Amino acid sequence: MTNPQTTAQPAPAKTRWWRTKKVRLAFTIIGVSLILLAKFSLAEKREVQQATTAAKQEITSYLVGDCVALGADGQDVHRTDCGTDPSFTVGAVLDSDRSCANANYISYDWTLDHHAVGRLCLVENLTAGHCYHPTASGKNLEQTDCAISDDKAYKVVQRFDSAAAQCPADTTTYSYPAPVRAYCLAPTAGSD
Template sequence: MTEPHLAQPVLTTPEKPTWWKNRKFWTVVGVILAIALAAGRFVLREHRAEERSRHSAEKELDSFAVGDCVTMSQSKSGTDLTKTGCEVDPSYTVGLHIDASAECSDGKYTQYSITIKDAAVGKLCLAKNLVVGHCYQQGGPGGSTQLVDCAKAGENAYRVVQRFELDDEKRCPEDTTPSRYSAPPRTYCLALPTG
């Protein structure tokens, strides 16, 4: 006789989840990658624009050579420099090009810098270019020097008595106040305005 055949239980292992086949997972990954790519492009675009602005500012500063005469004017973006003839009164002479972190040496220079995102790119040290016999006072665009009528000059005004194209305050008469620059070498002898 034959023995009845007993059915053997079939053991099945539960299917392991296959997350890589899950459509929702890949949708989320795709969205995250798209956001990361867009953010990366934005940051790169901003960085390139800042570099172009910095390069343009450096080029503008380099366009002013030591010895060039310039005037200052106010614009919506701040103080602008314009090359001019040295006979323009008043004007400035570019004395030095310096790093953005440096200061013009003796405090008498007018400093001009271009700022990109709150960081100066470089600086120019500007020496006053004044005419003997004329009167001036501070307070023009960007704190610049203004030509004033000696007869109507205010208390902060001064008159240029002498000008020397060298850095030597001893040349000034005792009744004047020397104002000197090392670059370009220049000394002014100043006095109170007379009407």
């Protein structure tokens, strides 16, 4: 009898866990997901940067001395004729982290998605002999009748567009360094 030689079959090669079809598919899905997420993140970041750049260009298009008006709610600004009463004169165009020269300026923050990107420092552009009352927003003014009793209203007795403002003793001086302007204010006749 012959001794049948059994040929030893090589043991099947063990497939490494990372080479299985399911794991390769999972890695592919994760890789594609990460690439897509990165693309969307970069696209969104680019979009925000473009919007911020456009907003900064828009705010810097305002020049010191330009006349502007605020919307009724004090939330939007637009150019206007300097004869509009009341209106504002741009006193400074600043980065959002800088303050206006003094507290008399109306600080208008230019925002984009609730983040300030710039600031306009506004000077009231008022007419001597007229009376004004602040609106509910506190940033805007409206003309009012000087005979009406109103604790918040005031009358512009004189206006100076120079540094040599000499207001009468019975008035309050309200001044701005740029553009140089001073108002002599008194309570309205009805609030005496």
